[in-house]
């Protein structure tokens with residue numbers, strides 16, 4: 071292996087895995103349609119209503135109540151996507167008990183955040199407009215930063231440092247983007263609620 075190969079194989083941000091073309095190109099339009107057909111509601115936090123529309127399955131995080139609750143089971147089309155996401159991430163499909171569908175219309179994005187600590191693995195799939203998944207981590211005099219480009223059909227997996235130490239967000243996009251995110255529950259949370 072040449073030095074170039076070694077460099078290419080090293081993850082640029084520890085805990086972030088990205089791969090292009092994980093969703094077959096021929097299925098992207100149907101997946102966008104399936105998301106649009108889901109009972110999407112505007113993301114709400116206190117007085118503020120976001121521009122993005124979301125639907126949760128399996129589990130959902132209720133930002134207003136500040137806790138996690140059970141949501142509708144995933145429909146069959148989403149279970150099929152979950153198999154693809156699980157294969158990409160190397161996580162058993164049935165561990166990915168939570169799914170979040172998002173539709174971002176032009177001008178919508180998602181601000182800096184870390185995903186809720188009850189969730190462990192985060193596996194995301196991108197459809198529609200290209201986006202930049204931005205990462206930042208506070209240091210004494212500012213932030214370390216990283217950016218991952220996401221095209222339609224791309225997948226990413228957050229674990230370890232990228233998942234827990236860095237915040238991520240997506241700047242508002244010029245055209246519609248859809249995403250599907252699957253998450254597992256931490257062992258600690260599973261124990262707390264008595265789920266195997």
Ligand SMILES: O=C(O)CCC(=O)C(=O)O
Nearest residue numbers: 170172180185194249251
């Ligand atoms: O749309 C995406 O790919 C990211 C969504 C996200 O970060 C989240 O829902 O926590």
Ligand SMILES: [Fe+2]
Nearest residue numbers: 183184185238
């Ligand atoms: Fe997130």
